[in-house]
Amino acid sequence: MISVEEAQERMLATIQPLPAITVALAEAAGLVLAEDVIAKEDLPPFANSAMDGYALRSADTRMEHGRPARLRVIGTIAAGYVTEQAIEPGTAMRIMTGAPVPRGADAVIQIELTRSDPTDSSWVEILQEVAPGNNIRAAGEDIRRGQRVLSQGSEIGPWEIGVLATVGQARVKVIRRPRVAIVSTGDEIIDVGEPLQPGKIRNSNGYLLEAAVRRAGAEALRLGVARDTEESLRQVFSQAMQHDLIITSGGVSVGEFDLVKRIMNEQGVIDFWQINMRPGKPLAFGRIGQVPLLGLPGNPVSAAVTFELFGRPLIRKLLGHRRLHRPQVEVTVEDGVSERTPRRHYVRAQVRREQGRFVARTTGHQGSHITTSLLNANALVIVPEGGKILKPGETAQAIMLDWPEE
Amino acid sequence: MISVEEAQERMLATIQPLPAITVALAEAAGLVLAEDVIAKEDLPPFANSAMDGYALRSADTRMEHGRPARLRVIGTIAAGYVTEQAIEPGTAMRIMTGAPVPRGADAVIQIELTRSDPTDSSWVEILQEVAPGNNIRAAGEDIRRGQRVLSQGSEIGPWEIGVLATVGQARVKVIRRPRVAIVSTGDEIIDVGEPLQPGKIRNSNGYLLEAAVRRAGAEALRLGVARDTEESLRQVFSQAMQHDLIITSGGVSVGEFDLVKRIMNEQGVIDFWQINMRPGKPLAFGRIGQVPLLGLPGNPVSAAVTFELFGRPLIRKLLGHRRLHRPQVEVTVEDGVSERTPRRHYVRAQVRREQGRFVARTTGHQGSHITTSLLNANALVIVPEGGKILKPGETAQAIMLDWPEE
Incomplete structure (x- = not known):
C-alpha cells in the first residue's frame, strides 16, 4: 500500500499542462494565461x-x-x-x-x-x-505602457477579464481546456432511465464524474458503459484515446472477472495501486497510447472521493494551474467518528461556520456502499491511519470541497 | 447613505426564485432542486x-x-x-x-x-x-423505498447527481437558471477590440460582469454599450426586458449627463441609493417593467465590488439558493491598510493559508480607478466605517471570493 500523497506525486509527475491556444476574451474565464500580458498604452489613456x-x-x-x-x-x-x-x-x-x-x-x-x-x-x-x-x-496612473499586467500562469477570473479588456486584449493565449472521457465498466450497469432488472444497478458514476469533471474546469464526455467483453472494452478505449484524459470506474480491484485490467494493459501501460485510504483502496494509473488514464473503483462513494483526491488535481495540472489541491482547515467534529479503520479514513461531512470556527457534522453511516453519505457533504474529514477514532468535539483536518456561505 | 446590509436586505426582499422546470439529470448540476426526491425502490436493490x-x-x-x-x-x-x-x-x-x-x-x-x-x-x-x-x-441498506433522498431546495452538486442517478431520476425538477442582461452605458465606451481614440476607454465592465455572472451560476448576455441618447437607451432597455435580471454599469451617479437615470425611471421604478461603502457609493435598484434592474457604478473597480456584494446574492436568490452570501473569515492583514475613508472600505487582497491562519496582503493602491487592484485578489478585507486604518499585522474580517488551494 502506498500513501495518498505518494500516489498523487507519482501521478502528477507524469502530467504536463496542455498546449496553449488563442481564444476570444470572453472564453478565457477560468483558464490559465499562457503568456505575459504587456500594456501597449498608458491607462487611463488621458488625465x-x-x-x-x-x-x-x-x-x-x-x-x-x-x-x-x-x-x-x-x-x-x-x-x-x-x-x-x-x-x-x-x-x-x-x-x-x-x-x-x-x-x-x-x-x-x-x-x-x-x-x-x-x-x-x-x-x-x-x-x-x-x-x-x-x-x-493622471494618465498612466493605473497601468503604464510596457508594464506587465498579468503573468503567464495566472488564473483568469472575472476581475482579470476586466483588466484584460481594459488593456485591449480582445484575444488571449491560454492553456487549452482538457477533454476528459468518462468510461463506466461492468455488465451490471444499466443507464439511469432504464428500469431496474435483477442483479443490475444504475450508472451513477458516469453522471457523478461528468458533473465533477466539469466543476474541475474540464470538458466531460460520458462515453457510456463498457461491457465485460474484450470487444466492448477495446471499442470504448479506442474512442477514449481521442481525449486528453481517460477516467474509468470499476474493474480495478482484485477479482478474476476484471477483464478491464487485462485490456488496459494490452492497450497501454497501467499500474495498479493499493492506496492507504478508505473509501477507495484500489486505483489504476498509466497511459493508453499517449493518453493518461485514471482508473477509479466502481463503488460510487469510492469513485467520488478518489476523483476529488486524484482526478481533480490531474485536471488542474492539465489546465496549467499551480494550485492543484483543495484547501484544508481545522474543524471541530461535533459528532466524532467512531468507525475504526486501519487505513486513513476520508469521512464525508457538512462543515459550517460557528463563531469564527469550522464545525463538522458527519453525514452518517460511512460504508463505501452508502451513497447517501455523499449527500449535502461539503468536506472530507481526515481521520489518520491506524484505527483511530475521533471523540465528539475533537478536532481534525478537513479538505474543503465547497465553503459554507455566510 | 444606507448600509451595505440594509441595501442587500431591501433588494433581496423584492426577489423571488424563478419558476421550476424539468431538465435532464446531467443539466441539473449546480441548480437547486424544486421538489423532494423519493426513492421508488430499495437500494441496493438486492443483497x-x-x-x-x-x-x-x-x-x-x-x-x-x-x-x-x-x-x-x-x-x-x-x-x-x-x-x-x-x-x-x-x-x-x-x-x-x-x-x-x-x-x-x-x-x-x-x-x-x-x-x-x-x-x-x-x-x-x-x-x-x-x-x-x-x-x-443488505437490500435497502443505503436507501429504503419511500425514503426522501433529497429535499426541495437542495443544491445539486456532482455527488447529488450521483445519488439521483442511483435512484433512477433521469429527469429532475429544478429552479430555472436566470438569464441576465448586461448593459454598459456611456459615450466614452468603445469595444475591447477597437483602437483607443481620444477621450475613450474600453468596455471592461461588460466583459468583467459577463464572467462574474456566469461564475455566479446564471447565463450572461452582454447587450453591448448604450450610447448617451434617449433612443439608444430605450432600445437597449427594451431588449434587456426579455431577461430575468438587468445589470447596468455607469449612469447612476449625480452628474447631469446621466440620461440613464431618466430613462430608467421613465421605463420602470428605480431607486437611487448612496451606500456607505468604498469603492462604489452610488447604486440603482428597481424594476424595468417586471424585470429587476441593478445599476452599478461605471468605474470598473466599483462595478466589480458592488457586483459581488449585491449582484451575486440577487442571482443566487433567483436560482433558489438559501445561502446567498460569500463566507467571511478572520484574516491577519500583514501589510495593513493605511488609507482612511469615512465609508466602510472593501479592500482587495490576496489571502493565503499560513500555519492554520488566513493571512491577507492587499493588492496595492486601492483607488477606485486602479483596476490593477483587482488582479489576483481572492478576498475583500473589510475596514469598518469611520476612517479607521489597519496597522500591519492587525486582524479584520474578509469576504472570501475564492479559496487558496493547499
Whole structure:
C-alpha cells in the first residue's frame, strides 16, 4: 500500500499542462494565461476627472476676504469627448466623471462644493479651495505602457477579464481546456432511465464524474458503459484515446472477472495501486497510447472521493494551474467518528461556520456502499491511519470541497 | 447613505426564485432542486457482495481440529448476473464485488482469506471463520423505498447527481437558471477590440460582469454599450426586458449627463441609493417593467465590488439558493491598510493559508480607478466605517471570493 500523497506525486509527475491556444476574451474565464500580458498604452489613456464637477485652475479657487471665487463657465465636457477649449484664468468648464481634463486646468472640484444659478449656467461659485491635482486621475496612473499586467500562469477570473479588456486584449493565449472521457465498466450497469432488472444497478458514476469533471474546469464526455467483453472494452478505449484524459470506474480491484485490467494493459501501460485510504483502496494509473488514464473503483462513494483526491488535481495540472489541491482547515467534529479503520479514513461531512470556527457534522453511516453519505457533504474529514477514532468535539483536518456561505 | 446590509436586505426582499422546470439529470448540476426526491425502490436493490470472494454458509467456515474447512465450489456469480443455484451445506460459489448473493448463502469471505488450487477450481479452503452477514450489503441498506433522498431546495452538486442517478431520476425538477442582461452605458465606451481614440476607454465592465455572472451560476448576455441618447437607451432597455435580471454599469451617479437615470425611471421604478461603502457609493435598484434592474457604478473597480456584494446574492436568490452570501473569515492583514475613508472600505487582497491562519496582503493602491487592484485578489478585507486604518499585522474580517488551494 502506498500513501495518498505518494500516489498523487507519482501521478502528477507524469502530467504536463496542455498546449496553449488563442481564444476570444470572453472564453478565457477560468483558464490559465499562457503568456505575459504587456500594456501597449498608458491607462487611463488621458488625465480625466474622478468626479462630476468643474475643471479649473487650482489657483483660482482661493477665497478673497472670505468670499467664494466666482468663475466664468465656458463649456461642458462629457465623458467620451475631447474639447479644444483651454481653461484660462478666471474660467471653468463643467466636467463629467471620466471626461478628459481640458488644457490649462490642474484640478477638478466636485459639484457638491460649488454653487450656481439653475437658470444661468454661465458662472459658478467655488465654495472650497482645492490643491493642484485634486480629483484628477493622471494618465498612466493605473497601468503604464510596457508594464506587465498579468503573468503567464495566472488564473483568469472575472476581475482579470476586466483588466484584460481594459488593456485591449480582445484575444488571449491560454492553456487549452482538457477533454476528459468518462468510461463506466461492468455488465451490471444499466443507464439511469432504464428500469431496474435483477442483479443490475444504475450508472451513477458516469453522471457523478461528468458533473465533477466539469466543476474541475474540464470538458466531460460520458462515453457510456463498457461491457465485460474484450470487444466492448477495446471499442470504448479506442474512442477514449481521442481525449486528453481517460477516467474509468470499476474493474480495478482484485477479482478474476476484471477483464478491464487485462485490456488496459494490452492497450497501454497501467499500474495498479493499493492506496492507504478508505473509501477507495484500489486505483489504476498509466497511459493508453499517449493518453493518461485514471482508473477509479466502481463503488460510487469510492469513485467520488478518489476523483476529488486524484482526478481533480490531474485536471488542474492539465489546465496549467499551480494550485492543484483543495484547501484544508481545522474543524471541530461535533459528532466524532467512531468507525475504526486501519487505513486513513476520508469521512464525508457538512462543515459550517460557528463563531469564527469550522464545525463538522458527519453525514452518517460511512460504508463505501452508502451513497447517501455523499449527500449535502461539503468536506472530507481526515481521520489518520491506524484505527483511530475521533471523540465528539475533537478536532481534525478537513479538505474543503465547497465553503459554507455566510 | 444606507448600509451595505440594509441595501442587500431591501433588494433581496423584492426577489423571488424563478419558476421550476424539468431538465435532464446531467443539466441539473449546480441548480437547486424544486421538489423532494423519493426513492421508488430499495437500494441496493438486492443483497450483494462487498468483496471478491466466495459466497457460503457462515456455519461452514468453522475449523475442525485447527484445519480449515474445505468446500465444494459449485459455480461463479459475476456482477450483473443472477444465479438460480442455491448454496447447500458444504458448498460455496465464487462471487464478484456487487454480484447478488445466491440463495442459501449468509456470508461472503474475501478471496485473500481462502486457498485454492489454480489448476482445480472445484474446491476452496476457508482460512478464517466468518460471522453471518459478513461482507454482505443488505437490500435497502443505503436507501429504503419511500425514503426522501433529497429535499426541495437542495443544491445539486456532482455527488447529488450521483445519488439521483442511483435512484433512477433521469429527469429532475429544478429552479430555472436566470438569464441576465448586461448593459454598459456611456459615450466614452468603445469595444475591447477597437483602437483607443481620444477621450475613450474600453468596455471592461461588460466583459468583467459577463464572467462574474456566469461564475455566479446564471447565463450572461452582454447587450453591448448604450450610447448617451434617449433612443439608444430605450432600445437597449427594451431588449434587456426579455431577461430575468438587468445589470447596468455607469449612469447612476449625480452628474447631469446621466440620461440613464431618466430613462430608467421613465421605463420602470428605480431607486437611487448612496451606500456607505468604498469603492462604489452610488447604486440603482428597481424594476424595468417586471424585470429587476441593478445599476452599478461605471468605474470598473466599483462595478466589480458592488457586483459581488449585491449582484451575486440577487442571482443566487433567483436560482433558489438559501445561502446567498460569500463566507467571511478572520484574516491577519500583514501589510495593513493605511488609507482612511469615512465609508466602510472593501479592500482587495490576496489571502493565503499560513500555519492554520488566513493571512491577507492587499493588492496595492486601492483607488477606485486602479483596476490593477483587482488582479489576483481572492478576498475583500473589510475596514469598518469611520476612517479607521489597519496597522500591519492587525486582524479584520474578509469576504472570501475564492479559496487558496493547499
